[in-house]
Amino acid sequence: MNKKNILYKYFFSFNQEDDTPTFKILIILITYYSITLAACIAVPYNTIIDYYKGFNVMTLFNLLFLFLVIIGLSTFLITRNIQSVKIIFMIAICLFLIKTVIEGGGNRGFGFFYIITGFSILFYLFELRNGLITLLSLYLAIVIRVKMNNFSTESIFYDTENISRFIVLLSVATLLTIISITIQHFLIQYLSVAAYIDEVTGLANRTKIEYLLKQIFSGKTIYKNRFSLIGVKINQFARINSHQGSEKADFILKKYAERLVSLLPDCILVGRYTGTVFLFLTEVYNFEDIDDLANKLLNQLQEPIQIDDKSVSLQINIVVTRYPDDGSDGNKLINNIMTGIVKVNNIPGILSFYDESNFITEQKKYEMGEELRNAIINNELYIVYHPKLNLDNNSFHGAEILLRWNSRKYGEVSPIVFIPLAEDLGLIQTITKWVSDTTAQELKIIFDTIPHKSTNLIFAINLSPLDISDPHFIDYLLEFSKNEWISPSIIEFEITEGVMMDNNPIAENTLDFIRSAGYRLAIDDFGTGYSSLSYLHKLRINNLKIDQSFIRPLNESHPDSPIVDAIISMAKSLNLDITAEGVETKFQENFLRERKCNFAQGYLYSKPIKINDFIEILKG
Template identity: 30%
Template sequence: MKVLMVEDSEDDACLLCAELTNAGNDLTYKRVDCDLQMQAALEESDWDIIIADHSMPSFSSIDALDVLKKSGKDIPFIIYSNAISEQMIVSALSHGAHDYIFKGNFSRLLPSIVRELKNADIRRAKQQADNHIYQLAYFDELTGLPKRNLFCEKSSLMLPGLMDSRNVTTLAATYSIYMNHLMRINNTYGYAVGDTLIQQLAYRLSDCVEDNCILSRIGGSKFAFFKSNMNDHCEIQKFADRIMESVISPFIVDSLEFYVALSIGISVFPDDGNDASTLLGNAESARSLAKKSYENNCKYYIKEMGEASSKRLVLETSLRKAVERGELLLQYQPVIDLKTRKFIAAEALVRWNHPEFGLLPPDKFIPLADETGLIIRIGEWVLYQACKQAKTWHDASYGPMSVLVNVSAVQLGQPQLKDHVANVLNKTGLHPACLELEITESVLMQDAESSVNTLHELKEMGIKIAVDDFGTGYSSLAYLKRFPIDILKIDRTFIRDLSIDSDSLAIVTAITALAKSLNLIIVAEGVETKEQLDYLCNKKCDRAQGFLFSKPLNTDDLASFLRPSKVVVK
């Protein structure tokens, strides 16, 4: 036990030391009798307890308590002194002393020391817990950077100082930063690699921190800067350029080389908001638009973004409960075999019957579902309902028609996609050969290597793979040969312009010839006229769908197409 004795009598100090040692304590002590000695002792070592005489020629227990307070240390303080007035005892205790013991009453002193040492341990444990909770609440565990709440608190403290006495406002900017493709990296290389990449990015972004600047990790692959005391918009842009420049050189993780692309949204004080939360929210709205444009791009906030963001938030909030409320529904668009002119398959198309905005087509909410991750839940619901419906048709002896279900980029990137599809087929009893999964060409090419592996796993289950919107993406023939594809679907834009655009005519002819050479089934989307149909039949196109045959229908309305003898178009 380390004891700091505030005592002017060497004899009294030695006597106390002997008593404590005889009680079985392994004692280390030091005696001081003035403020400078005590201050030096507190600075040079940590003490378990302080035992102080009350009244000394040039020092007192009250003076000693003041020195202890200035040191900032939490050390039990016991006054061990001859008789003093009750008023003085109360004053000392209110000043911070933990106990008063009459000098010589050692049997009373020892339990007091034990009690106060235990209380000190409790206080330290509580302080450590409080510090840990504060760290968890305000600092990101992976990077050590402030979280969103602390970022907004610190930003808010800097905002009032941006307007001087002449009512002239200095500019400030909030930068919302998004590192693209983290989910793909996590799914392909594992979360350990993704975490290391985030740490390296945080380190590089930290190099951009200057005076009047705060960096935060908002969450996932999102970061934010707040920078005040900016003179003009040129300076604001220069800082954005510096952020972009920080990721030009590749990142190396476990011998893997990654080139990071950022999307940045910028909001400017005071035009885009007068408080930290508003500025960050508006910067995030601008960043969402930058993310949709092209990589390594930054966008400035404009008012219209806020209005769109408000409606988006309403939709997102509603979408989270749409499945539970039964607001989603499926319609089915028939797919026609052009040789027999009969219905052989149906594409499942999800609709949202929104209580405020009415029946919404997929393009009004699926992109939002992709961004928020809600597409996983929605996709699971669509797959189950479509397979269940197809099995109902089979059981009703309507023939072995297939059902087509779209798969998004987020779903394709999920490691558990194969297991989920297998589980749905097992639950519904649908034969795998009657399920066709549609993936757009652009989604396939986002991560070609990972896509090939996932599609091979699905193909081995007996499921057919269709490439949707073919011709609008950027796949090469070499990649196309690597994918285990069964079906190519020509995008409706080329079909629409067949009679008026020679380029569309040439593209459809080329795609059809390509599909035939690779033994793939070719499907034309968006067929609306007899002229388009005749051209496609002449080019030996296998299947077609579009308003010429039928618009997407509810299950009950589709019944007329399910008769095996039904000839759709002669």
């Protein structure tokens, strides 16, 4: 922390005693410091003059004023409380005003000009109403005092002509100050509302929600014993915003907020925490009661909203967390809500209660995701080869390229864990390109080592549905095709059955490009989804991979598999290659060979291995 931050923290740290906005408190603090600085400069000078002229009473007034100001500021620096210090400064200022009026502005009358230049201070200390009353009272008191015309020959008011001019000056200054502080008052009021109220819905905003929770947990409200915090998430609101326009979207949000308030008349707080997340606190705590309330909300909040003779339906999720069961402070409870919302995201109509085990899982997922983001930079990813055997001639036909992650923090992480995580985080496209580029680099090594094998092998690279749906993936494939040592015919891109059924024009365009560029296409885990024969034909699939779940049960006790027979028969009728995954026994291999399955892949032949071991297998 630099010196500037240390000084700011020392002079402007304060205890939040009420819901006064931070910026307003800072203005009050600056007022305190300004009064103190002015007092430290002017009071000693005037005190010395008054003392030498024998004005002992006025000297005491000066010293008392300075003493109160210093005590007030010292009290703030010790306690950091604004309100109690405010009273001390108000007393000091009133004492100064009374003293200045009584003495007629001092020996020369200049004291009144201190008051005129500091009129606005009254507003920051006394607020608008009391400030205006004090200002007008002070104006009348000064006018009456100068009209009394009891001044020394050294005073500027000894000349009666100066009195008239001063009253005009005082009147103008008073009027301008009234206008100025009134404008400032409404400006601060507006900013205060903006600081705590959501502009669209009129509900409490995030700052207000967090402030109230802070107050609850500091013991300054009556709600600390137990309560429930409920989060309402509107799903797919961006679609409404894009279709209806921002003005109508705001109208829908406002109507939605009104409905929410009407359904929660006894709620402690209803607020809009983020763009599509509403939070409310309720003293309803019993599990059955809060479950009933949340279900009521879920049903009624999803009823259509009428706008321009049209009905708009909102899909929502609700997450409930309870104090003290689920957390001991406001931040923890809000984190519970947001974690629960992420958990059920894109699944509308779900009511869920916070579960600590789910939170821990999501927290670990987040932490692992942050590690995964840096895995490529830290050289933690690597590829392995799972060899495929040609069942016609017992030679290795190529391999499936598999990704592995050796994390510095977690060690070897299973692809079952990190591949879905990469898809959730939007990292899968980057990872797929890395796998493809790394495969290209290592294939050059393989072909340089055993050049006679370069045209007889096929290497399969898995593509995520997100890769296929990426409009920029074709651009990447164009760059990938510039690797001169790689013929497109030796690269086989594996996709899942679901990709074919999505009817996504971008995905269809990508798959068309893959085939037209000369690359092979394979359907991975075939038989576990709902493939259409017309799609198989339309996409000109080269290879069907029978899922290992159909191969693994085959043994002497269960020697038949009608599903495998049907898949092989269908593939043969469509002139497709067939690869069986998960082959682990000679019985399974013989079963597949008898049925003219083309290729087999499994631990019977090899586990996934690194490039050097794979080269040795190919040499053998």
